Amino acid sequence: MPRAAVCLGSLVALLALFAPSAQGAGAPVPYDSSPDASVVAPNGEGPRYATVSDGRRTTILQIDQDGGEILRRETIEGFYGIPIVAADGTPGGISGDGSRLILVELRSFRFPRERSSFVVVDIRSDGRLRAQPPLTLRGDFSFDALSQNGLSLYLTEYATRDLNDYAVREYDFARQRLLPDPILVAHEVSPGEMRGLPTTRATSPDGRWEYTLYDGGGGRNDEAFIHTLDTERGISHCVDLAMVDGNQAWRVGLELTDDGGALNVTRGRETLAMLNTETFGLSEPHTPELTVEPEGGGGQSGLAVGAIAAGTTLLIGTALGLRRRRQAVTLPPAPERDRVST
Numbered sequence: 001m002p003r004a005a006v007c008l009g010s011l012v013a014l015l016a017l018f019a020p021s022a023q024g025a026g027a028p029v030p031y032d033s034s035p036d037a038s039v040v041a042p043n044g045e046g047p048r049y050a051t052v053s054d055g056r057r058t059t060i061l062q063i064d065q066d067g068g069e070i071l072r073r074e075t076i077e078g079f080y081g082i083p084i085v086a087a088d089g090t091p092g093g094i095s096g097d098g099s100r101l102i103l104v105e106l107r108s109f110r111f112p113r114e115r116s117s118f119v120v121v122d123i124r125s126d127g128r129l130r131a132q133p134p135l136t137l138r139g140d141f142s143f144d145a146l147s148q149n150g151l152s153l154y155l156t157e158y159a160t161r162d163l164n165d166y167a168v169r170e171y172d173f174a175r176q177r178l179l180p181d182p183i184l185v186a187h188e189v190s191p192g193e194m195r196g197l198p199t200t201r202a203t204s205p206d207g208r209w210e211y212t213l214y215d216g217g218g219g220r221n222d223e224a225f226i227h228t229l230d231t232e233r234g235i236s237h238c239v240d241l242a243m244v245d246g247n248q249a250w251r252v253g254l255e256l257t258d259d260g261g262a263l264n265v266t267r268g269r270e271t272l273a274m275l276n277t278e279t280f281g282l283s284e285p286h287t288p289e290l291t292v293e294p295e296g297g298g299g300q301s302g303l304a305v306g307a308i309a310a311g312t313t314l315l316i317g318t319a320l321g322l323r324r325r326r327q328a329v330t331l332p333p334a335p336e337r338d339r340v341s342t
Contacts (some may be wrong), residue, residue, distance in 0.1 A: 032142035033081035033104035038306035039091040041063065041098040042207040045307065047071055047127070049094065049101055055079050060103070060121060060129060074129040079106050080119050086198040086212065087250065093143060096207015099123055104143050105134075112158045120173075135171070137178060147231040148208040154231065170234065179206030196222070196246065202254040202263060208232050209277065211256075211263050213241075215249035222246030226254070226263070226275060230259035237280045241265060243272050 033304040038050035048063040050183050058080045062072040080103040083093040093102040101321040105117040121131045146154075153171040155178075170179045196214040203210055210229045216222035224244040228237045244252055244265070252272070255264045263275040264285075 002341070024287055030128060032084060034084050034089075035079075035081040035084035035106065036276075037084060037089070037091045038063070039082050039094050041094055042096050042203045043205040046098050047129050049082070051081050051103065053079050053106075058103070060101075060131065062127065062129060069094075069179070072127060072129055074121070074131050074133045076119055078117065078119070078134065079102060080117075081106050085144065086201045088200045090201045092201075094207075095146050095150035096148035096204075097150065100145060100146065100333075102153060112159065113141075114138070116141040116151075137171075141169070145210050145231050146207075148206060149232070151232070152231065154223075154229070187321060196225075199224075199249045199252070200254055202261055202320050204256065204277075211254055211275075211277075213249060213252060213254055213265075215244035223253065224249040226265075228280065239275060239282055240278055241282075242274065299319075 001342065017288065035051060035053050038048050040046060040048045044133065046065075048065050050061045052059045052061065052065060056077070056079070057079060058076050060074045060076065061070055063069070064071055068331065082091050083102060083104045084090065085092040094100070099122065101108070101121040101123060103119040103121065105119075107113065116139065118135045118137075118141075120132045120135060137155075141155045142158070142330045143153075144156050145154040151173045155169045155171060155172065157167045157169050159165070159167070171177070172179055198212045199215055201210060201212045208231055210231060212227045214225050214227060215327070216224050222245070224241045224253070225244050226239045230236070241252075251267055253266045255266055256262075256277075261277060262276055263277065264271050265273040273282050274285055275282050
């Protein structure tokens with residue numbers, strides 16, 4: 001099986017001791033959903049969605065954000081939860097246009113598991129919920145991202161017991177099939193270079209762009225990096241963060257500016273770098289400096305405060321990846337193992 005670039009988003013791989021007791025404990029498994037999480041649309045508007053399960057049935061709750069009133073509910077068979085996309089507990093699973101919600105079956109002890117199950121919940125224009133029959137795939141798959149219009153579901157496939165050995169796949173709802181590997185290919189890298197776990201994520205308000213911080217493997221000499229994913233076009237870039245050691249990535253956050261033109265890499269109140277979301281260029285933040293005029297400056301103002309822009313911004317290092325995922329040819333029928341069974 002060809003491997004897609006490991007820099008593409010994957011679900012958080014945490015030891016089971018970090019997982020809720022409902023998922024069991026023991027062997028390390030990907031932690032990809034939670035019965036306690038809730039999620040809202042990327043723009044922060046509309047209702048909140050959560051799940052409640054007794055292990056056999058799951059109730060999907062649509063909750064008013066202002067008063068906390070339960071607006072609607074839908075009960076399905078099975079043990080499902082809201083997807084978790086990063087180690088800090090960032091939830092996912094809702095499309096940018098608010099029309100579709102993805103739930104993930106919670107894991108048991110087995111890894112890799114033989115089958116993976118997802119539930120697609122269509123959210124109608126009047127707010128009503130319609131849960132489709134479970135989407136079941138042969139193999140171990142976890143949720144990564146959902147396109148802005150909810151028509152493309154990005155998954156990570158685990159074929160071995162190595163948590164860092166996975167492939168990125170796309171399920172196309174229009175064709176109702178899992179597309180062949182690889183669908184997203186980064187720039188040429190040496191084996192194992194693009195490794196690591198997602199520690200945090202930021203999403204554009206329209207839900208089209210996903211920005212995920214990876215720890216680069218978490219070793220002392222590993223650099224963290226940002227993976228950007230255009231969920232509509234299937235195009236990605238990887239941007240190295242030379243100023244962030246992999247083992248310190250958990251202390252770093254990502255914050256989009258109000259206009260969406262830049263992504264700030266932060267540590268506490270400090271901004272370490274700024275990513276241009278159009279060019280993917282990485283630069284140091286501009287630091288205002290105070291200058292004090294000598295007394296008796298003869299017509300000059302006594303105090304001048306200004307921001308000094310030192311000419312051209314310093315590019316720290318941008319590793320641009322990618323190019324289009326699949327060729328413009330008629331795709332052959334999906335292999336038997338990739339067909340959907342319900």
